[in-house]
Amino acid sequence: MNRAPDNDVRRRGRLRRRLILLGVFFPVVLLTAAALGAVNIGVADLWRLLVGSTDVSEILRAIFWDIRLPRVLLAALVGSALALAGAGVQGLFRNPLADPALIGVSAGAALGAVLCFFLGWQGALGGWLLPLAAFAGGWLAVLALGVFNSGFAGGGTAKLILAGVALNAMIGSVLGFFLFSATDDALRSMTFWTLGSCASAQWPQVLVLFVFLVVGGFLLWRNARFLDALQLGEDQAAHLGVSVPRVRREIIIAAALLAGAATAFAGTIGFIGLVAPHMARLLLGSLHRFVLPASFLLGGMLLALADLGSRTLVAPAELAVGILTAAIGGPFFLWLLRRPSSWSA
Amino acid sequence: MLRPATILAVLLFALTARAEPARIVTAGSAVTEIAAALGLAPQIVAVDTSGKELDGMGDKPDVGYVRMLGAEGILSQKPDLVLVSGEAGPPPVLEQIRAAGVDVVVIPNGHSLDNIDDKIRAVATATGRTEDGDKLITRVEADLQALRAATTGNDNDRPGVVFLLARHTGSLMAAGSDTAAHAMIEATGGRNICADFTGYKPLSAEIVAAATPDFVIVSESVGGNDTELLASVPGLGAAQTAGELRVIRVNDAAFLGFGPRAPSAAAEVALALRQP
Numbered sequence: 001m002n003r004a005p006d007n008d009v010r011r012r013g014r015l016r017r018r019l020i021l022l023g024v025f026f027p028v029v030l031l032t033a034a035a036l037g038a039v040n041i042g043v044a045d046l047w048r049l050l051v052g053s054t055d056v057s058e059i060l061r062a063i064f065w066d067i068r069l070p071r072v073l074l075a076a077l078v079g080s081a082l083a084l085a086g087a088g089v090q091g092l093f094r095n096p097l098a099d100p101a102l103i104g105v106s107a108g109a110a111l112g113a114v115l116c117f118f119l120g121w122q123g124a125l126g127g128w129l130l131p132l133a134a135f136a137g138g139w140l141a142v143l144a145l146g147v148f149n150s151g152f153a154g155g156g157t158a159k160l161i162l163a164g165v166a167l168n169a170m171i172g173s174v175l176g177f178f179l180f181s182a183t184d185d186a187l188r189s190m191t192f193w194t195l196g197s198c199a200s201a202q203w204p205q206v207l208v209l210f211v212f213l214v215v216g217g218f219l220l221w222r223n224a225r226f227l228d229a230l231q232l233g234e235d236q237a238a239h240l241g242v243s244v245p246r247v248r249r250e251i252i253i254a255a256a257l258l259a260g261a262a263t264a265f266a267g268t269i270g271f272i273g274l275v276a277p278h279m280a281r282l283l284l285g286s287l288h289r290f291v292l293p294a295s296f297l298l299g300g301m302l303l304a305l306a307d308l309g310s311r312t313l314v315a316p317a318e319l320a321v322g323i324l325t326a327a328i329g330g331p332f333f334l335w336l337l338r339r340p341s342s343w344s345a
Numbered sequence: 346m347l348r349p350a351t352i353l354a355v356l357l358f359a360l361t362a363r364a365e366p367a368r369i370v371t372a373g374s375a376v377t378e379i380a381a382a383l384g385l386a387p388q389i390v391a392v393d394t395s396g397k398e399l400d401g402m403g404d405k406p407d408v409g410y411v412r413m414l415g416a417e418g419i420l421s422q423k424p425d426l427v428l429v430s431g432e433a434g435p436p437p438v439l440e441q442i443r444a445a446g447v448d449v450v451v452i453p454n455g456h457s458l459d460n461i462d463d464k465i466r467a468v469a470t471a472t473g474r475t476e477d478g479d480k481l482i483t484r485v486e487a488d489l490q491a492l493r494a495a496t497t498g499n500d501n502d503r504p505g506v507v508f509l510l511a512r513h514t515g516s517l518m519a520a521g522s523d524t525a526a527h528a529m530i531e532a533t534g535g536r537n538i539c540a541d542f543t544g545y546k547p548l549s550a551e552i553v554a555a556a557t558p559d560f561v562i563v564s565e566s567v568g569g570n571d572t573e574l575l576a577s578v579p580g581l582g583a584a585q586t587a588g589e590l591r592v593i594r595v596n597d598a599a600f601l602g603f604g605p606r607a608p609s610a611a612a613e614v615a616l617a618l619r620q621p
Contacts, residue, residue: 316419
């Protein structure tokens with residue numbers, strides 16, 4: 001008689017241990033990424049840098065503190081933000097193929113950035129106009145979707161997905177027009193922006209993204225239980241006392257904040273928003289209380305590793321990070337899929 | 346023993362020796378070309394991808410595409426000077442390199458033959474090679490003079506020209522206005538038949554047929570003989586069979602780079618355009 005709850009307790013304990021394990025891996029991966037780069041920093045020097053010893057050359061200190069560390073952190077935060085946004089929209093739409101791009105935020109951000117390049121303004125406002133334009137573009141797209149869906153309250157989720165598809169296609173056609181009309185110079189900048197890169201990382205951007213991550217993460221976290229209820233279907237969730245329109249609005253706002261800010265600083269990076277939440281579910285089951293933090297950790301590690309590859313594989317040149325996210329994450333994901341389904345126990 | 350003049354001379358030598366950078370990273374084809382022309386090839390420790398195509402630069406480390414540089418990659422080459430062209434970026438990366446205490450000098454772009462000497466002067470000043478710079482400018486001026494001589498008097502009857510970017514056959518892109526190729530066509534006394542659009546666009550067979558170009562300019566790296574090349578361009582059929590269409594092959598970096606070799610490359614094309 002007591003077996004079932006007993007099992008449940010044991011399972012939760014196991015999931016918690018796995019989450020803690022991921023939490024331990026996270027700083028290890030970040031430190032590894034910070035230790036490696038085009039400039040060789042030995043373990044001894046790395047230690048001296050971390051404890052703030054003055055026994056390290058000026059240039060090494062500048063490379064580590066002003067170039068490499070902000071970049072590793074930005075990559076991790078971008079990955080985390082995209083993965084969280086993905087976990088949110090997948091939970092909301094109950095659709096395993098949903099990713100943040102579905103609500104138009106990525107296409108809108110790309111449009112903002114491309115417009116910036118088109119007008120030759122990418123360097124304006126000390127380089128801040130480009131992320132601002134991208135973020136604004138992402139938000140305008142989500143707002144347009146919201147207006148169409150009367151504040152995300154009316155209509156069902158299916159209608160929202162279809163409206164998102166139409167919106168993406170419309171933005172895609174405007175994007176295509178700009179790409180066609182752009183000068184050769186602008187065109188190349190646009191292309192590289194859409195491949196994604198964390199090379200422009202600086203401390204202020206890391207801080208800004210961190211704030212967005214806290215706000216977006218909080219919005220998702222406080223809806224974690226409702227997201228679980230939503231998996232039963234919207235009607236059932238409503239019967240359980242969940243205010244579906246409110247949850248929908250908050251999840252979309254959170255996803256737009258997270259994906260918008262991430263895209264603004266790193267360009268469009270695919271794959272992570274789609275696959276990191278699935279990895280989290282494969283490892284930790286489907287409760288959002290576990291899926292959300294695990295997505296955060298997995299997404300961050302994935303992009304930090306992809307960025308490490310982008311910095312080192314063809315050094316001193318750079319590989320676009322968008323090329324590497326799937327190359328690194330894909331095999332891992334397939335391995336997870338192939339494993340006997342121990343997680344579902 | 347040491348006379349003040351000797352001390353002064355030694356000091357001056359030390360100062361000038363310091364002013365000349367020992368390790369330079371260049372990015373941007375024209376900038377690399379100018380630096381090499383100033384005799385700085387041994388000091389250039391790494392170049393961008395475009396620079397690797399220049400003579401003698403093939404075995405230098407590649408810091409990547411000029412618009413997608415990485416701060417750490419460049420710093421790993423331990424430069425004391427980073428010389429880049431105007432399109433180099435992303436801008437924060439240049440800032441990061443400066444913040445690490447390395448001089449970054451941006452040489453402004455200019456799609457015009459008239460400001461090549463400005464670029465040379467800027468590179469020469471940054472590297473302490475003003476004397477070599479002046480010599481190079483004199484040479485460039487002489488080439489420009491030759492170009493002017495080759496283009497005077499044909500303003501009324503400019504031959505129609507199309508510049509084709511034909512890296513792979515089957516994907517032909519023509520240069521519209523706002524391109525380096527357009528500026529060079531104008532400078533060589535030709536008339537760009539694709540001036541109605543901007544940038545590089547897929548070639549429209551109808552435009553080609555209607556405009557009946559007299560010359561096609563392509564990169565010398567494009568394979569195949571002239572007949573094969575022309576056969577692959579849609580819309581050229583009529584002009585081609587009439588035997589009135591000629592192909593001019595140019596060195597990409599020299600013809601489109603607006604570096605020190607541009608004036609002589611332009612003069613060559615200008616002469617070819619005038620041949621009856």
